[in-house]
Amino acid sequence: MAVTSQNEQYAAMLEEWQEMEDALIGPRAISAGGTIYLPKTSGMIEAESLAASDNSPLTPSQAKQLYDAYKRRAEYPLWVKDSLRTMVGLVSRQEPEIQLPNQMSDLLNEATSDGFSLKQLYLRIVAALLTKGRKPLLAEFDDNGKPYIATYTAETAPNWLTSNVGGRQDLTLVVFSEKRLKEGSGADEFNPEYETVYRVLDLIDNQYRVRLLNDAGSEIEEAEYPGLVGGSQSKPLDFIPVVFAGSTDNNPDVDEIPLQTMAKAALKFYQLSADYYTSMHYTAHPQPWIAMNGDGDMRVTGPMAAWMLPEGGSCGYLEFQGAGIEALRKAMQDQQNAAAESGAKVIDIGGQESGEARKARQADQHSALYSVCITAAEAVEQMLKYVAYWMQINPDEVTFTIQPKFSKEEVDAAMLQVVYNIVMSGLGPSEVLFESLRRSGITDKTDEELASLMTTGGLPLPEGVE
Template sequence: MAFDPTATHPTYDAFAPSWRLMRDCMAGEDEIKAKGVSYLPMKSGTRAIADVQLRQAAYDGYKQRAEFPELVAPTVRGAVGTILDQPPNVVLPPALEPLRERSTRDGLSLEALHRRICTELMVTGRYGVLPGISAGGEPYLAGYVAEAITNWDTDAEQRPDWLMLNESRPVLDRSTGKWEALDQYRECFVLDGRYGARVWVRTSAGWTATEVVEASTRKRRPLDELPFVFIDTNDLTPDPDDVPLYGLGKLAVRVYRLDADYTFALHMTSEPTPWANGFADPAEAVKNGQAPTTLGSSKLWLLPEGAQAGYLEFSGPGLAAQEKAIQNSLDRAVIFGANLLADTQRTAESGEAIKLRLGNQTSTLKTIALTSAEGLERALRNLAKWMGEDPEGVVVTPNTDFFDHTLSPQEITAVVAGWQAGAYSKQTMFDRFKKGELVPAERTFEEEQELISTEGAGLGNPDLTGGNVGGQ
């Protein structure tokens, strides 16, 4: 049997539906509606319509009236913003310093690459980084989303030693100006203690592979391990982790379906239908203009003796239940981080109360902050080995404190009052101000004291005219 680069790992197949749902939810309403019945099944009454065009028109109207709630994308952006509010501290050896400004071939800085990693972990719970060195000897990092890491295997010690990466993409034919699909996969493996890779491309004759290229360090020593780094929500192992916001994505789809039924019911009940009886042959009466067909103050209705007229109107008691079901689902979305959509009562909370309320959320964010930094660090260390540098010279330290410690004016006054009363030392007061972000984190107590002393000497003793006795 011929080798098939498109074959996928069983775990990949299991996770692919959840990744697809999250991608579509991130893309928003247009993408969700473009998928049609995949997310909004056709109503049974609509399916019963025999005429294909009428059936499709009825479904399109049903779908168009529905609104997909934008829950996932704002939550992801807010979570990533919280994680990276304070960027990680990155220490690099001199040979890797250029990566700070340009770490990938498409021009991402190291900070932007880290942001992409965190975003992907929030969306799919998975990302991959493959270090490389260009033909000109420049180091770089290549990133791969979850869907592009299609197949993998491990050795007897559970270390990854074989990998298939989907690099398919549109390419421009400059002779015609048209974009064409390129089917390409990169196979990476360790064979006999040597890391190598080759590229598979689909042609009219089938799949063809390039020659195997083996990587070696600047000291001409072969790499003995696969440098690719799997970055998951909880760890750096090849097997994917659960998608952090998958529950939120499913809730968004649920609300979309409920809203479709709700707006359909509103559409059907919003306009009462007039009726009139008393005509022997209603169809003939309409044809001859005897039966009224329009409404309005300028339209005179002349009905036969004994005829009646009225409205067919549905009060819609089920609408309240549908509205409540939608609100309940939106309230459940709060659990997954969509706090902006909840009708919460805003009251003053202490720092400890906030920590308790947000404990579960921040634990997820902390895990992703730690894992993303650990994965980036490992990828950079693998690249450092390749470059002949000391891998221990690479350190990526993330921020894991997501709470606002800024002191209010009242708290500042209280801290100073406590020091003046002798409850604690000036050093303790300084440490509290430092934690409360009144003093830069890198400044020492001695440096602050020197600044205070210098400022006092410069100001001198003010005179009554507002000038300074000490002069300039």
């Protein structure tokens, strides 16, 4: 097996992780994805084929402009980014219980290689679990012997294996891909070049081994067998100090992505919007036509130009009727509502329900966010216990726990923020927000009254929604 080999679960999810990454970056990444996210119409494909033939009235550049214009009119909403910010803000109000022995106290404020505190590390894990469903963590020590927790992305952990170790299913191989600055005297300090190397962690004769390999599988540095800190380090670790934090549990298997439904809705909205705004463009710009015998110069047209037709000539406009525009608008609204319902899980834009039914539904729908909070905290605690054991400290002296308690007011405010962002960006109907406000018990005013208040800036919103 080559060092570049990929676990089958990793290979199956790679495309979806890339889609979520682009969804977080927003319009720039989605637009750069080209036909991956916005396929060409059959007319555009035909035009490009025609332009490539001999004696074509179209040049390849002109044919390409058809798709470029189509793509520029499309609109990708920032639902995923806004929802993630809102959800992480909600989680950040929860205070974890942290207990560390004196020898590990520095980790409280400097837990990662880039100087983030334990709570900031926890929030970064929560954000990764919401958007990728996965966050690999590795316990490490720096050159000064200080412990820290190295973090990787879902995409930079291409391979792992588990085997029976002492009667338990434990990790026996983990491969991380890393970017490393290329060495050489000709390196440009203003435009550095990087190469991909592979950090391979495995168990050999029940000893933890660390190797750094290149693409060909050759060792770049001498293999290390990290031992317990202190003394001669003659006792090596008998486990790989890696945790794969997940959205449902912390075993190495790939978990589901909580915000994927919203990302899919945003992408479908983007595709529909390309057709919608192109149709609107055609409606606003009817195609002129002329019919005449003899010579005539009809190259100039517009509201300030007069057409001089020869005798017997006629002219007019071919207007785009746009019979499907309303259907497109309705389909876009459906995606807006799906995104709002996915992100703002406590808001039901459907029919009425009893208080007990709503309470039960809330408990069920918050299970994803609750699970993410719990598994993220458990992952941090496990890493701290690994560090403690490595430093020959009793792991029972380490605690990092959290009991998520989202009050109805906090949840409604956070989830309403998601809907509010969608509506105020012009990508969702105001009626969705009005109904959400009424269901949260904030107001009982009608749509007409709330619409009037919206124009004057007096819309009743919970504290924290802005």
